[in-house]
Amino acid sequence: MNIGDVSRESGVSTKMIRYYEEIGLIPAAHRTEAGYRIYCEKDVHKLRFIRRARDLGFSVTQLTELLALWSDGHRASADVKRIARQHIAELEHKLQELQAMTDALKHLAEHCHGDHRPECPILEDLAGAIEVEARHMDLTRFGAGGVDPVRRKKEIL
């Protein structure tokens, strides 16, 4: 099988297959005399595994661990579960932050007339707390725990 075939069968793009090989997530494929990569059914399975894990949001780093455990017949399921739990925690963290953003923005949007007039509570909020009280309430909804907002954004979006 050529790379296009495994791509179609696994749902991983040829670009990404080459990339995964480059970063060492999958071993370098054998080549034909002309330099074409050759794959077998086993590779298709592995790529499907990768794709499913990516669909669940696992990072490539986590994938490396998962693949190692997958191919280790003597693995302890506790190790797999630990990785999964850690990832779940990350996902839930993102969920919380995303939810906070959504709530805050929806709250603002609800109070915006949305007509031809320039007055707009959304802009007022962004411009920095004309109504300090209300603003403070919205902020505390976010910052429970005082998380660095810069760091926050990176993790979420």
Add this chain to the structure above:
Amino acid sequence: MNIGDVSRESGVSTKMIRYYEEIGLIPAAHRTEAGYRIYCEKDVHKLRFIRRARDLGFSVTQLTELLALWSDGHRASADVKRIARQHIAELEHKLQELQAMTDALKHLAEHCHGDHRPECPILEDLAGAIEVEARHMDLTRFGAGGVDPVRRKKEIL
């Protein structure tokens, strides 16, 4: 005020201030004879505006629009609300996908013994549906609507 001062007062890093200037989100700052950027209170306000919008997850592109509306005294609040609504929709979309990932993964983790034995439903699921029925159920929880999974990941994480 130098760039470090506005950075402290606005909460936007000096790196990002220069970046925002480079991409045209904010106009190029005036310079001293030595080439130092000079800022005033107005710039601090603008950067605070930017930071708050970024904290709410607005993209730089959306920020460009928001800044334009902010400085336009004749704006219609409807335009602001439209941008906000669109962003809310994006956030809610990400929330849904993230929630689906979390649910699926939690479901798998719950059924994993997490002991010394190698048997692991998480790996089995990733490896591709030993129990096809259950697997299918989990998948449909995701793909309601048949969204391209590749596109999905990009949007969410």
Add this chain to the structure above:
DNA sequence: CTGCCGTTTCCAACGGTTGGAAGGTCAAGT
């Protein structure tokens, strides 16, 4: 032999942010 499609490698971009290196400036202390 000529198309056409698949494959190869390499380079770039996305978005937003951070880090570091190499060098110039400013203000305070000695």
Add this chain to the structure above:
DNA sequence: ACTTGACCTTCCAACCGTTGGAAACGGCAG
């Protein structure tokens, strides 16, 4: 006047995962 340290400048690179494109070659059917 000189040093020191904190600040500023630009430029380049990296993160992460994915996509796009260009230029060149292989494989196969007509």
